[in-house]
Amino acid sequence: MSTTHDPLALESQVCFALAVASRGVISAYRSVLEPIHLTHPQYLVMLALWQHETLPVRRIAELLRLEAATVSPLIKRLEALDYVEKRRSSDDERVVEVSLTDTGAKLRATAEAIPGQMMTKLDMGETELRELHSTMTKIIAAADASHAAD
Structure with missing residues (x-):
């Protein structure tokens, strides 16, 4: 048996650990989010809208780093739940803005329990989560800088 470290060992790869952790955390959210559909x-x-109330679709996509x-x-699915509504911007007809409905705004009170529920599910305290968030933010910034350099 070799004692040499294998630089390509699956369990040593940051990409593998991040992918598995991401899937696990998102899966853990499922049971917490199901009651609020x-x-x-x-x-x-919804987090973006609870923070900003009204946002253009394009800005939501930017914030979530999605297309x-x-x-x-x-x-569309959030509209069907009566959590949000869309309308054309009065300033620019090409811009579609998304706003919370009363139902969506009231849902925030229920959702405020989610971070605590997730800390329990992940068996992590607030300090650990802040440190993890800080590390993840550094990784995101480094990946962004790497893409910009390409």
Whole structure:
């Protein structure tokens, strides 16, 4: 048996750990989001709207780092739930703005329990999550810089 470290060992790869962790965390959200009839991607749209109240579709896509074509079906499903409404901007007819409905705005009170529920599910405290978030933010920035350099 070799004691040499294999630089290509699957369990040593950051990309593998991030992919598995991402799938696991998103899966853990499922049971927390089901009672409010949201999928994880829909929850992300709602988070953006709870923070900003009204946003153009294009801005939601930018915030979530998704294509507008990916965000549009999410918004359609949120409309069907009466959580959001779309309308053309009065300033620019080409811009579609998304706003919370009263139902969507009231849902925020229920959703405020989600971060605590997720800390319990992930068995992590607030300090650990802040450190993890900081590390992930650094990784995202480094990946962005790497793409910009390409």
